Amino acid sequence: MxxxxxxxxxxxxxxxxxxxxxxxxxxxxxxxxxxxxxxxxxxxxxxxxxxxxxxxxxxxxxxxxxxxxxxxxxxxxxxxxxxxxxxxxxxxxxxxxxxxxxxxxxxxxxxxxxxxxxIELGYLVTTASPITTVADIQKPGLRIGVTQGSTSQGTIPKLLPNAIVVPAESYKRGIEMLEHGEIDTYATNKPILFEMSDQMPGSRVLDGRWGEExxxxxxxxxxxxxxxxxxxxxxxxxxxxxxxxxxxxxxxxxxxxxx
Missing domain, CATH: 3.40.190.10 (Periplasmic binding protein-like II)
Incomplete structure (x- = not known):
């Protein structure tokens, strides 16, 4: 007891x-x-x-x-x-x-x-883009869109010193930049890239990755x-x-x- x-x-x-x-x-x-x-x-x-x-x-x-x-x-x-x-x-x-x-x-x-x-980090390109693989991103002079204030904005210049990094104020603006030919690709995590791709018929999230989040x-x-x-x-x-x-x-x- x-x-x-x-x-x-x-x-x-x-x-x-x-x-x-x-x-x-x-x-x-x-x-x-x-x-x-x-x-x-x-x-x-x-x-x-x-x-x-x-x-x-x-x-x-x-x-x-x-x-x-x-x-x-x-x-x-x-x-x-x-x-x-x-x-x-x-x-x-x-x-x-x-x-x-x-x-x-x-x-x-x-x-x-x-x-x-x-989650994986990747790249999004338009349907007409000549870029087909992650390796193609190594070409010098490519304009790569990133979200302003994002980790990608700080990482891409170190990863691709010959690229031109173009900040976008939002993902919506990133879509506009791709569609208007202002950038060659957009770099961020793949979940966001797939959401952007859904709004851009024919666009592609490239296989492979350039990092992880x-x-x-x-x-x-x-x-x-x-x-x-x-x-x-x-x-x-x-x-x-x-x-x-x-x-x-x-x-x-x-x-x-x-x-």
Whole structure:
């Protein structure tokens, strides 16, 4: 009997501690009483709209909704034009959660979880382009479009020093630049390239890759006390099918590997 009482007391103590921990995590991750999820339109890694069902999906959007549900706080979508703007919003204190390529440069300003997914980086060309392989991109003088403020903007000049890098303010502008012949190709992660290609009949995402992006959950600096909770959250959605469902609903393409 005494052993049973001790066991029950210990269980109650653990439950009480867990409840207090959960409450602390809520206050850390959602200090405004809601989870402000930073998203940018047009990428399955962030947020896009299914034109058939009119539903909104994307890794940042879906995982943000799930985390808000678990924290028992409201979900607030905070819109930006591109990922660099989302991260600036996080630095400014306007965003609590997003999914981003976890680079050392970005880790200076935000805190990342372990890797969520790994995706390929590639190139998009128009139907009339003479470029047929990744090797063709090595030709000097090619005009390569990249998203302004993206990791690609910083990487492509080092990878292809003889190329002309042309920043675009958004993926929509990138499509216009390709269609109007202002650039020869567009470089970013393949999930975005496939979304762009869907809007450009006959365009091609080239086979092969020039690198990888390691996506992770990003939270503001100073909230590292909640990182263990985020790590368990990531492990859970990777194993219980929620991440796979989000990938499928978002139509995320481009050699996606769970880590």
């Amino acid at each position: 005494k052993t049973c009482i001790v066991a029950i007391a210990a269980a109650m103590l653990v439950a009480s501690a867990f409840g207090a921990f959960a409450q602390d995590v809520k206050e850390i991750l959602a200090p405004k009483g809601k989870l402000r999820v930073g998203v940018y339109y047009g990428s399955p890694t962030s947020m896009l709209r299914d034109h058939k069902t009119n539903e909104v999906h994307g890794l940042s959007y879906d995982l943000g909704e799930e985390l808000a549900r678990r924290l028992n706080v409201s979900f607030e979508q905070v819109n930006y034009q591109r990922i660099s703007d989302v991260l600036e919003g996080m630095k400014a204190g306007d965003v609590d959660f997003t999914v981003s390529n976890s680079t050392p440069a970005r880790a200076v300003s935000v805190t990342f979880s372990q890797h969520l997914l790994t 390691h996506l992770a959950v990003a939270i503001p600096k100073g909230r590292e006390a909640a990182l263990e909770y985020i790590q368990h959250f990531i492990q859970d959605v990777q194993t219980n099918g929620l991440l796979a469902q989000s990938v499928e609903r978002s139509g995320l393409r481009g050699t996606v590997k769970a880590k």
